[in-house]
Structure formats: C-alpha cells, structure tokens
Amino acid sequence: GDSVTQMEGPVTLSEEAFLTINCTYTATGYPSLFWYVQYPGEGLQLLLKATKADDKGSNKGFEATYRKETTSFHLEKGSVQVSDSAVYFCALSGSDYKLSFGAGTTVTVRA
Amino acid sequence: NAGVTQTPKFQVLKTGQSMTLQCAQDMNHEYMSWYRQDPGMGLRLIHYSVGAGITDQGEVPNGYNVSRSTTEDFPLRLLSAAPSQTSVYFCASRPSQGARNQPQHFGDGTRLSIL
Numbered sequence: 001g002d003s004v005t006q007m008e009g010p011v012t013l014s015e016e017a018f019l020t021i022n023c024t025y026t027a028t029g030y031p032s033l034f035w036y037v038q039y040p041g042e043g044l045q046l047l048l049k050a051t052k053a054d055d056k057g058s059n060k061g062f063e064a065t066y067r068k069e070t071t072s073f074h075l076e077k078g079s080v081q082v083s084d085s086a087v088y089f090c091a092l093s094g095s096d097y098k099l100s101f102g103a104g105t106t107v108t109v110r111a
Numbered sequence: 112n113a114g115v116t117q118t119p120k121f122q123v124l125k126t127g128q129s130m131t132l133q134c135a136q137d138m139n140h141e142y143m144s145w146y147r148q149d150p151g152m153g154l155r156l157i158h159y160s161v162g163a164g165i166t167d168q169g170e171v172p173n174g175y176n177v178s179r180s181t182t183e184d185f186p187l188r189l190l191s192a193a194p195s196q197t198s199v200y201f202c203a204s205r206p207s208q209g210a211r212n213q214p215q216h217f218g219d220g221t222r223l224s225i226l
Contacts, residue, residue: 042220043201093212099203
C-alpha cells in the first residue's frame, strides 16, 4: 500500500537557519503530495501541495518539489523564524483516494 | 468561517465507558474522515464517509463506530473505551472522495484520555 517516510525529529534550529525535512514515498500511479503544519494546540493546516511530477509547491517561504524519479517531496525554507516552530507532516493522496501521513517532524526554532 | 468543528476539545473517560466525539462541517463537503494521532505514528485513518449514508473502515477501525445521517455531521463513537484509545482525534473533510488533489480541512482535535 501507499506509505510516506519522513525525517524524524526533533529538529532544533537557530533563527535564520536553513531548514530541510526529507520526505520519500511509495505509491502506485501518480499521487498528490502535501505538506501539512500543526502549530501547538491546533489542528493540521495545509502548508503546500504538488499534484504532478516536477511541480513545485510554495507558501510562507517554504518550498517542496515533486520528484518522481527519486519519489521524494523534501520541504525547505531558507531562513526560519521562531514562528515556524511546529510539527510538519508529509502526506500523499493516492489511487485509493485516502490520505497517508508520515510520522511528523517536530521543529523548534530558537531566537 | 467555521470550517470543521469538533467537540469536546478534551475528555477523560474510565475504561469501559462509551462516548461520542462530534464533528460538523459547514462547507457542504461530501468526504469526511476521522484520524487518530499518536506520537511517532503520524495520523492514522479510523473511518471515512464519501457521503450521507455511506461509511467505510480505515486503517484502525476496531473499537470505533461511525454513522453519517447528514452531509454536515460525522460523529465517532467509542463503544467501550480502552487505555489504548488514549489519543488525539481529528476530523477532516474535503469536497469529494475523487477530489484527491484538494487538501483536507481539519478540525482542532479532541484530546482523549482513558484511565
């Protein structure tokens, strides 16, 4: 079945540092890929998405590119802020229309 | 813009008790789902519904029951609570099952503790 593997945390960074969270997937066909973010005490919010190979999703300074050849969808941000502290989930929606999540990566940004 | 509303936000139960977690959405979405979030395991699908009157099992359905009598509401019932059901529960919706390019909208969650 479909599955998502993402870099486990926790990740601790200083403000203005570069952030990368690795995400790889296994799926048949051409899944849609998502990054969700969960701030403390809240539900999940969509951060960005990509629906076909070589698409780049971007939002709030975060970017991720759908790489079919490496089955990856790594999340990057060039300069993080304290307000980026959250749990980040990689997810895919595949041929069964269900959403499969990675384990989540906790990111803490220190001032 | 209410979106997806879950109640209660917090609940403590004793083993063997039953309860219903409420979920309502005001976006006229056909597809609704319930997940549980456990540390290190991401979110796992419990049950889902593709429209009123239609429900199906997800990855971890045992111990839970659902029904969908209206488009708006999708309650999750714990039949006889067990400590293993201690978790954070999220309800989510999207326009339709086939709209897999569309993101799901999540509620704020219900934090449930079973003693």
